[in-house]
Amino acid sequence: MATNPVPDHVPPEMVRDFSLFTSPGMPPTPNGDPHAAVACVHDGPPIFYSRYNTQDGRGTWVITRAADQRKVLQDAETFSSHRSIFSSILGENWPTIPLELDPPAHGVFRSLLNPLLSPKRVLALEPAVRERAVELIERIAASGTSCDAMKDFAFPFAVSTFLRFLGLPDDRLDTFVGWGKDLLHGDDKERPVAARTIVAFIDELAAMRRQEAVDDFMTFIVQAQVEGRRLTDTQVRGIGVLVFVAGLDTVAAAIGFDLAYLARNLKDQQLLRSEPDRIPLATEELLRAYPPIQLIRVATKDIDFEGAPIRRGDYVSCATMIANRDPAEFECPNTIDLEREDNRHAAFGYGPHRCLGSHLARREIVVGLEEWLARIPAFRIKPGTAPITSGGHVFGIENLILDWS
C-alpha cells in the first residue's frame, strides 16, 4: 500500500511511516482505540510527510500541532478547501457547499446558512431532539437489559434529528444510514454507488420543493437568493449533499465513542449520572478525546511552513484527533479528565469552515448522554462482545453491545 512515490521536493528524512488508513489501530479493530493510537505521532517531528493518507491513497503532509493546524486552517488563501472529494468519487468536479469553497464565495453561503443552525436556532430545536432521545431510550429500557447502542440509539437518534432538520420523514432512516455507511466506510465499488444514490435523492427532493414549497430546509435552499440570484442546480445539490452527509455519521460516532468510554469507566459514568450538571463540560472533553474527522487542504502556492517545503498542489492533513492530543496545547493530553477547563479543542475545526452544525451536534451529544444516563443504570460492555473501531477519513465505531443486567 505505502508504495506511492515520495515527491522530489519532500526531503526523505521528513517521510514517516504513518497513515490514518493503514497504521496499527486504523483498519477495523475489535476493542480498538484509534484516537489513542494516532497520539503516538507526538513522539516524532511536528510536521512530516505520509505517503498514503487519503481515502484514494494520496500522500499528505501531516500537521500534528494544534497551533500549526490553526495557522493552516485560518489561512484559506494558502491552504484551499477546493478539492471535490465527494464529486470526484463520481469522476465529476463540483464542490460541496460551503465545505469545498474558499473565501470570498464561501462566506456568502455561510451567511446564508448560519442562521439556520445558530445557537439561538438550536435552542428552539432542542425540545424535539430531547423527545426523540427519550423515545428511543425508553424503548431500549423497556425491552431488556442489553442493546447495541449504535444500532438502537446513536444512529437512529443522530439521523432522525437531522432528517427532521431537513424536513424528511423518519421512515427511510435505515436506508439513509446504509447509504452513509457505504459512502464513508465502503469499498471502491460501494462508494460511487452510494454517492450516485445520494445525488439522485437530493436532486429529486430539490425538484419536488421547487414545484411545491413546504416549510423545510430544502425549500429554503431552492428559494434562497445569493447576490440577487437564485442558486443554480449544482449549488443546490452541493449544499443538499453536504448537509445530508455531514449529519449522518459524525454525531453517531461521537455518541458511540462516548458511551464506550463511560461503559469502561464506571466511576466517571456514576459521576455524570449523579451530577448531570457536569455533562456539558464532560462532553467537551469527550469531543476532545474522540473527534471523528480528518481535514484536508490543498496548497495554492509554494510555502515553507514551519520547516516543511510545501509545494503548490500538495495535500495538507489536519487531523482533529491529532491536534486534540497535542501536549503543547493540552496538559496530559492522553488522560481523559471530564472536569478539564479551558478546553479549546479542534473537534469542529478552526477557521472559516468551522463546523456549521457544531451547535446542534453539541446539544445532541449533551441531550443524548443526559437522557441515557437518566434511564439506563450502570452499564458496561457486554462480556464476550467487542466494539469494532476504525480510523480513516471519518473515525467510526460499528457496534457497541452494552449490558446492565
Add this chain to the structure above:
Amino acid sequence: MRIIVQKAKCQGHARCAAQAPDIFKLDDEGYILPGDIEVAEGEELPASRGARSCPERALELDRTPAARVE
C-alpha cells in the same frame, strides 16, 4: 478589565457566549458583535473564562491600568 475583540478572527464557535452569555453577545448568525468589551466589576472571572475558551484566539484580555481608567 477589557476584552479586545478581533472580530475578523471570530468563526462563530460561540464558546465565549456559552461561558457568559451576558458578556459575550452574538449576532443572528452566531458570531461575536464587533467592538471591545468593557468588563464590569465583579464579572472578571466569567469574562476571562469566556475569553480563554475561544478556539480561534479571537478574544484577548487587557488588564492594563489604562484599560481600567478609560
